[in-house]
Amino acid sequence: MLNFFFYKNKNAFVFVILISISTFSIANGSSKVENVLNEGFLTVSSPFVWVIQSAGNFLGSTWEGIATHFNADLTEKQKFIEEVKKLKAMIEDTEHLKQENLELKLQLKYQSHIEYMNKYYKGSPWKTEPAVITMRDPGTFYKTFIINKGSYHGIKINMPVIAFQNLKDPVTNEETLEKVVVGKIAQVTSINSKILPINSPNCIIHANIKGSVFKGFLEGRGNFEENLLLTQIDKMANLSVGDEIITSGGQSIFPKGIKIGRIKEDLSSESDFMRRVSVEPYVRFSTLDTIYVIKTEYSPYLKKLLEETK
Amino acid sequence: MRGYIFRFLILFVAVLLQSTLLEKFKIGEAKPDLILIITLYFGFKGGIMSGQVTGFFGGLLEDIVRSVGSLTSGDFGTNMLIKTLMGFASGNVYRRIFSDNIVMTFLLVFIATLIKGILYIIVVQISIKEFQFEHVLKYVKDSLIIEIVLNSMLSPFLFNLLDKLNLSLEKEV
Numbered sequence: 001m002l003n004f005f006f007y008k009n010k011n012a013f014v015f016v017i018l019i020s021i022s023t024f025s026i027a028n029g030s031s032k033v034e035n036v037l038n039e040g041f042l043t044v045s046s047p048f049v050w051v052i053q054s055a056g057n058f059l060g061s062t063w064e065g066i067a068t069h070f071n072a073d074l075t076e077k078q079k080f081i082e083e084v085k086k087l088k089a090m091i092e093d094t095e096h097l098k099q100e101n102l103e104l105k106l107q108l109k110y111q112s113h114i115e116y117m118n119k120y121y122k123g124s125p126w127k128t129e130p131a132v133i134t135m136r137d138p139g140t141f142y143k144t145f146i147i148n149k150g151s152y153h154g155i156k157i158n159m160p161v162i163a164f165q166n167l168k169d170p171v172t173n174e175e176t177l178e179k180v181v182v183g184k185i186a187q188v189t190s191i192n193s194k195i196l197p198i199n200s201p202n203c204i205i206h207a208n209i210k211g212s213v214f215k216g217f218l219e220g221r222g223n224f225e226e227n228l229l230l231t232q233i234d235k236m237a238n239l240s241v242g243d244e245i246i247t248s249g250g251q252s253i254f255p256k257g258i259k260i261g262r263i264k265e266d267l268s269s270e271s272d273f274m275r276r277v278s279v280e281p282y283v284r285f286s287t288l289d290t291i292y293v294i295k296t297e298y299s300p301y302l303k304k305l306l307e308e309t310k
Numbered sequence: 311m312r313g314y315i316f317r318f319l320i321l322f323v324a325v326l327l328q329s330t331l332l333e334k335f336k337i338g339e340a341k342p343d344l345i346l347i348i349t350l351y352f353g354f355k356g357g358i359m360s361g362q363v364t365g366f367f368g369g370l371l372e373d374i375v376r377s378v379g380s381l382t383s384g385d386f387g388t389n390m391l392i393k394t395l396m397g398f399a400s401g402n403v404y405r406r407i408f409s410d411n412i413v414m415t416f417l418l419v420f421i422a423t424l425i426k427g428i429l430y431i432i433v434v435q436i437s438i439k440e441f442q443f444e445h446v447l448k449y450v451k452d453s454l455i456i457e458i459v460l461n462s463m464l465s466p467f468l469f470n471l472l473d474k475l476n477l478s479l480e481k482e483v
Contacts, residue, residue, distance in 0.1 A: 018394045019391065025387025026385070027387075052327065053330055056334065137375065139372065139376060
C-alpha cells in the first residue's frame with residue numbers, strides 16, 4: 001500500500017527531495033563537498049575547455065579570412081574602392097598591432113621587474129605567475145573566473161591576483177599601463193584555479209587613500225553592483241570624489257601600492273561613527289584575459305590569527 | 311540509463327560552452343542560458359520527472375563552476391533551486407500545451423526565462439537579506455530583457471537539434 005502511494009506520487013516526492021537539497025545547500029553549504037565537486041569538474045573539463053577555446057580561436061580567424069576575401073562579382077571601380085578600403089584597414093591594423101606590441105612589451109617589462117617593484121615584506125621579492133582566463137561564470141554576472149594554472153604551478157589559496165590595464169589620468173588624459181587589483185585565488189586544483197573577483201562580498205582588502213595616511217576595508221557589494229564599498233575610514237579623513245584607492249600592504253596579503261579604483265561617492269552621513277565611500281574599480285572584467293598571480297602568502301602570525309577566528 | 315547519461319553529457323557540454331565560447335557572443339551583460347533551454351526541452355517533452363531532474367543536475371553543474379568553496383556567500387544551490395523549479399513547471403506543461411510549434415516554443419521559453427529572472431531576483435534578494443531596487447532594475451535593464459530575447463530566438467533551433475539527437479538515441483536503443 002505504501003509502495004503504491006510512493007509510486008503514484010513519485011514526482012512530488014522527488015521534487016520535495018531536490019528542492020530540499022537545493023535549499024539546504026543555499027542555507028548551509030558544505031565547502032568540503034563543493035571543493036570535491038569543483039576539483040572533479042575542473043579536472044574532467046580542462047581538456048574539453050582547451051579544445052573549445054582552440055576551436056573558437058580557429059573558427060574566428062578562419063571566418064575573418066573568408067569575410068575579407070569574399071569579393072566574387074565586383075566591377076573594376078568597385079574593386080579599386082575595395083582595395084583602398086583594405087589598405088586603410090591594414091594601416092589601422094598595423095597601428096593597432098604596434099600599440100598591442102608596445103603593451104605586450106610593457107607587460108613583459110613589468111613582469112620581469114615586478115620582483116623589484118614589490119619588495120615590501122621582509123625584503124622578499126614577489127614572484128608572479130601569468131595565467132589565462134579559460135572559463136567564466138556561466139551565469140550573467142562575473143562571479144568567478146577559472147584560470148589555467150594551479151597547485152602544480154605553485155599557486156595557493158588567497159594569493160593576490162592582478163592585471164595590467166590602460167588607465168586614463170583624469171587630469172592629463174594620458175593613458176598608461178598600470179597594475180590593478182583583480183581579486184584573489186579562492187580555490188585551487190592541480191592545473192586550474194578559481195579567482196574570487198574584487199566585487200564579491202567575500203573579497204575584503206585593506207586599502208589606503210593615495211596620498212593620505214587614512215585606511216579602510218574594501219569589499220565588494222555582490223551580484224548586481226559593480227562598485228565597491230570602502231568602510232571603516234576615520235571620520236577625520238580628508239577625502240573627495242576622484243581620490244585614488246590603492247592597496248595598503250598592511251593587514252592584507254596584497255603588496256602595497258597596487259591600484260584599486262577611484263572614489264565615486266561619499267555614502268557617509270553626519271551621524272556615522274566611521275566614514276564609508278563607494279569606489280569604482282579600475283579593473284574591467286569584460287576585457288580581462290591575462291592575469292598575474294602574485295606568489296605570496298600570509299605571514300605565519302596572520303595565518304594563525306585567521307585560523308583561530310574561523 | 312542511456313537516456314540519463316546522454317542528458318548529463320548534454321548538460322556538461324552546455325555548461326562548458328556557456329563558460330567559454332558564449333562569452334564571445336555576449337550582448338551587453340547577457341548571453342543565452344543553454345541549461346535553462348535544455349531543462350525546458352526535457353520538461354516539455356518528457357514530463358515532470360524528466361524536467362526536474364534535468365534542471366537539478368544542470369543547476370548543480372552551474373553552481374559548481376560558480377562556487378568558490380569556503381568563500382561562498384551562500385550561492386551554492388541557487389541555480390539548482392531555480393532550474394529544478396523551472397524543470398518542474400515545464401514538466402507540468404507536458405501534454406497540456408502543444409509545444410512542437412515554433413511560435414509556441416518561442417512564447418513558452420520567453421515566459422519561462424522571464425519567470426526564471428524573477429525567481430533569481432527573489433532568491434538573491436533573500437540571500438543578501440535586503441531589497442536593493444536599483445540593483446534589480448539594473449539587472450532587468452542590462453541583462454534580463456536581452457537574455458529573454460536571446461533564449462526565445464535560440465530555443466527553436468536548440469529544440470530541433472535535441473529532437474534529432476533524442477531520435478537517433480532512441481533508434482540505437
